[in-house]
Amino acid sequence: MPVYKNIAEFLEFINISNEKFTLFEWKPERSFRRFDLDLNIIKENPISDIFFHRDKGNMKLVYIRKHNLIYTVGASPAVQYQLLEALLEHIDLKFNEIFDVETILSYGDFSPGLFDNEFNPIIKEIVLNFADLGLVKRIQVECRVCGTVLPLFVKKTFIENAESYPVPIVYSHRGHAVLCFIDKNYHHRGVELVNITG
Numbered sequence: 001m002p003v004y005k006n007i008a009e010f011l012e013f014i015n016i017s018n019e020k021f022t023l024f025e026w027k028p029e030r031s032f033r034r035f036d037l038d039l040n041i042i043k044e045n046p047i048s049d050i051f052f053h054r055d056k057g058n059m060k061l062v063y064i065r066k067h068n069l070i071y072t073v074g075a076s077p078a079v080q081y082q083l084l085e086a087l088l089e090h091i092d093l094k095f096n097e098i099f100d101v102e103t104i105l106s107y108g109d110f111s112p113g114l115f116d117n118e119f120n121p122i123i124k125e126i127v128l129n130f131a132d133l134g135l136v137k138r139i140q141v142e143c144r145v146c147g148t149v150l151p152l153f154v155k156k157t158f159i160e161n162a163e164s165y166p167v168p169i170v171y172s173h174r175g176h177a178v179l180c181f182i183d184k185n186y187h188h189r190g191v192e193l194v195n196i197t198g
Protein backbone atom coordinates (compact mmCIF):
# COMPACT_ATOMS: atom_id res chain seq x y z
CA MET A 1 0.00 0.00 0.00
CA PRO A 2 1.39 3.47 -0.84
CA VAL A 3 2.84 5.42 2.08
CA TYR A 4 0.34 8.27 1.89
CA LYS A 5 -2.62 5.89 2.19
CA ASN A 6 -1.14 4.41 5.30
CA ILE A 7 0.66 7.40 6.79
CA ALA A 8 -0.23 6.54 10.41
CA GLU A 9 2.10 3.55 10.19
CA PHE A 10 5.03 5.80 9.31
CA LEU A 11 4.61 8.52 11.95
CA GLU A 12 6.75 8.72 15.09
CA PHE A 13 5.04 11.65 16.80
CA ILE A 14 3.07 14.84 16.36
CA ASN A 15 3.72 17.64 18.83
CA ILE A 16 2.11 21.01 19.48
CA SER A 17 4.10 23.21 21.85
CA ASN A 18 4.44 26.78 22.91
CA GLU A 19 7.64 28.39 24.13
CA LYS A 20 7.34 26.79 27.57
CA PHE A 21 5.79 23.34 27.26
CA THR A 22 4.00 20.72 25.19
CA LEU A 23 0.29 21.40 24.78
CA PHE A 24 -0.46 18.20 22.92
CA GLU A 25 1.46 15.15 21.76
CA TRP A 26 0.38 12.13 19.77
CA LYS A 27 2.42 8.95 19.38
CA PRO A 28 1.58 5.52 18.00
CA GLU A 29 0.18 3.32 20.76
CA ARG A 30 3.25 1.11 20.95
CA SER A 31 5.70 4.00 21.23
CA PHE A 32 7.33 5.20 24.45
CA ARG A 33 10.04 7.24 22.75
CA ARG A 34 10.63 10.80 23.84
CA PHE A 35 11.66 13.62 21.57
CA ASP A 36 12.52 16.40 24.04
CA LEU A 37 15.97 16.99 22.61
CA ASP A 38 14.65 17.46 19.06
CA LEU A 39 11.88 19.73 20.31
CA ASN A 40 14.35 21.86 22.27
CA ILE A 41 16.48 22.35 19.16
CA ILE A 42 13.39 23.25 17.12
CA LYS A 43 12.31 25.86 19.70
CA GLU A 44 15.60 27.69 19.19
CA ASN A 45 14.49 28.63 15.68
CA PRO A 46 12.58 31.93 15.96
CA ILE A 47 11.40 32.14 12.34
CA SER A 48 7.62 31.96 11.80
CA ASP A 49 5.36 30.74 9.01
CA ILE A 50 8.02 28.81 7.10
CA PHE A 51 8.24 25.03 7.11
CA PHE A 52 11.61 23.64 8.16
CA HIS A 53 12.89 20.14 7.47
CA ARG A 54 15.47 18.10 9.34
CA ASP A 55 16.78 14.80 8.11
CA LYS A 56 18.02 12.73 11.02
CA GLY A 57 18.83 9.68 8.93
CA ASN A 58 16.35 7.29 10.53
CA MET A 59 13.70 9.97 10.99
CA LYS A 60 12.50 13.09 9.19
CA LEU A 61 11.29 16.11 11.11
CA VAL A 62 9.06 18.84 9.73
CA TYR A 63 8.13 21.83 11.84
CA ILE A 64 6.58 25.26 11.63
CA ARG A 65 6.06 28.11 14.06
CA LYS A 66 2.66 29.80 13.77
CA HIS A 67 1.68 32.63 16.09
CA ASN A 68 2.76 31.35 19.50
CA LEU A 69 2.62 27.66 18.66
CA ILE A 70 5.19 25.27 17.21
CA TYR A 71 3.93 22.25 15.28
CA THR A 72 6.29 19.31 14.74
CA VAL A 73 5.93 15.92 13.12
CA GLY A 74 8.47 13.10 13.10
CA ALA A 75 8.18 10.36 10.51
CA SER A 76 9.96 7.61 8.66
CA PRO A 77 12.26 8.82 5.84
CA ALA A 78 9.83 7.09 3.44
CA VAL A 79 7.28 9.90 3.85
CA GLN A 80 7.75 12.85 1.50
CA TYR A 81 8.12 16.25 3.15
CA GLN A 82 5.12 17.66 1.31
CA LEU A 83 2.85 15.06 2.90
CA LEU A 84 4.09 16.00 6.36
CA GLU A 85 3.62 19.70 5.64
CA ALA A 86 0.05 19.04 4.50
CA LEU A 87 -0.56 17.06 7.67
CA LEU A 88 0.69 19.87 9.93
CA GLU A 89 -1.32 22.49 8.05
CA HIS A 90 -4.47 20.47 8.59
CA ILE A 91 -3.69 19.89 12.27
CA ASP A 92 -3.10 23.62 12.79
CA LEU A 93 -6.45 24.35 11.19
CA LYS A 94 -8.33 21.83 13.33
CA PHE A 95 -6.56 22.73 16.57
CA ASN A 96 -7.46 26.39 16.23
CA GLU A 97 -10.97 25.56 15.07
CA ILE A 98 -11.63 23.58 18.23
CA PHE A 99 -9.71 25.53 20.85
CA ASP A 100 -9.39 29.19 21.59
CA VAL A 101 -5.79 28.54 22.54
CA GLU A 102 -4.88 32.00 23.76
CA THR A 103 -7.85 32.19 26.10
CA ILE A 104 -7.23 28.68 27.44
CA LEU A 105 -3.57 29.46 28.08
CA SER A 106 -4.48 32.65 29.94
CA TYR A 107 -6.27 30.61 32.65
CA GLY A 108 -4.12 30.46 35.76
CA ASP A 109 -4.84 26.76 36.37
CA PHE A 110 -4.07 25.50 32.87
CA SER A 111 -2.67 21.97 32.82
CA PRO A 112 -0.88 20.61 29.74
CA GLY A 113 -3.16 17.53 29.61
CA LEU A 114 -6.17 19.72 28.94
CA PHE A 115 -6.17 19.27 25.17
CA ASP A 116 -5.68 15.47 25.21
CA ASN A 117 -9.23 14.15 25.64
CA GLU A 118 -10.75 16.27 22.96
CA PHE A 119 -7.94 16.33 20.43
CA ASN A 120 -6.72 12.72 20.60
CA PRO A 121 -9.71 11.25 18.71
CA ILE A 122 -9.41 14.02 16.13
CA ILE A 123 -5.73 13.34 15.47
CA LYS A 124 -6.46 9.63 15.18
CA GLU A 125 -9.14 10.36 12.62
CA ILE A 126 -6.79 12.65 10.66
CA VAL A 127 -3.87 10.23 10.48
CA LEU A 128 -6.05 7.22 9.68
CA ASN A 129 -7.98 9.00 6.94
CA PHE A 130 -5.20 11.24 5.66
CA ALA A 131 -5.48 10.02 2.06
CA ASP A 132 -9.20 10.85 1.99
CA LEU A 133 -8.80 14.44 3.16
CA GLY A 134 -7.88 15.64 -0.32
CA LEU A 135 -4.88 17.65 0.88
CA VAL A 136 -2.30 16.35 -1.59
CA LYS A 137 -1.90 15.47 -5.24
CA ARG A 138 0.26 12.76 -6.68
CA ILE A 139 2.21 13.67 -9.82
CA GLN A 140 4.36 11.33 -11.87
CA VAL A 141 7.77 12.66 -12.87
CA GLU A 142 10.50 10.99 -14.87
CA CYS A 143 13.97 11.03 -13.44
CA ARG A 144 16.60 10.40 -16.06
CA VAL A 145 19.20 9.51 -13.45
CA CYS A 146 17.12 6.68 -12.02
CA GLY A 147 15.55 5.97 -15.40
CA THR A 148 12.17 5.56 -13.71
CA VAL A 149 8.91 7.38 -13.13
CA LEU A 150 8.67 8.62 -9.57
CA PRO A 151 5.61 9.61 -7.57
CA LEU A 152 5.97 13.23 -6.44
CA PHE A 153 3.48 14.43 -3.84
CA VAL A 154 2.60 18.11 -3.59
CA LYS A 155 0.26 19.69 -1.12
CA LYS A 156 -2.63 21.48 -2.79
CA THR A 157 -2.07 24.67 -0.81
CA PHE A 158 1.42 24.90 -2.29
CA ILE A 159 0.02 24.99 -5.83
CA GLU A 160 -3.16 26.95 -5.03
CA ASN A 161 -1.34 29.70 -3.12
CA ALA A 162 1.47 30.07 -5.66
CA GLU A 163 2.14 33.56 -6.97
CA SER A 164 2.93 32.38 -10.49
CA TYR A 165 2.97 29.20 -12.57
CA PRO A 166 4.55 26.82 -13.18
CA VAL A 167 5.74 26.37 -9.59
CA PRO A 168 9.21 24.90 -9.06
CA ILE A 169 9.83 22.10 -6.58
CA VAL A 170 13.03 20.18 -5.94
CA TYR A 171 12.60 16.46 -5.46
CA SER A 172 15.63 15.13 -3.65
CA HIS A 173 15.92 11.36 -3.67
CA ARG A 174 18.57 8.65 -3.57
CA GLY A 175 21.44 11.14 -3.33
CA HIS A 176 20.48 13.40 -6.24
CA ALA A 177 17.72 15.85 -7.08
CA VAL A 178 15.45 16.91 -9.90
CA LEU A 179 13.79 20.28 -10.33
CA CYS A 180 10.16 19.92 -11.44
CA PHE A 181 7.79 22.61 -12.66
CA ILE A 182 4.13 22.07 -11.76
CA ASP A 183 1.31 24.01 -13.42
CA LYS A 184 -2.03 25.12 -11.99
CA ASN A 185 -3.64 21.82 -13.01
CA TYR A 186 -1.03 19.70 -11.25
CA HIS A 187 0.65 18.67 -14.48
CA HIS A 188 4.39 18.83 -14.62
CA ARG A 189 5.88 21.10 -17.27
CA GLY A 190 9.43 19.83 -17.29
CA VAL A 191 11.97 18.10 -15.14
CA GLU A 192 15.64 19.08 -14.91
CA LEU A 193 18.53 17.54 -13.08
CA VAL A 194 19.88 20.10 -10.56
CA ASN A 195 23.06 20.34 -8.55
CA ILE A 196 22.74 20.66 -4.77
CA THR A 197 24.91 22.10 -2.07
CA GLY A 198 24.33 23.07 1.53
Ligand SMILES: [Zn+2]
Nearest residue numbers: 143145146173
Ligand atom coordinates in the same frame (compact mmCIF):
# COMPACT_ATOMS: atom_id res chain seq x y z
ZN1 LIG B 1 16.37 9.94 -9.66
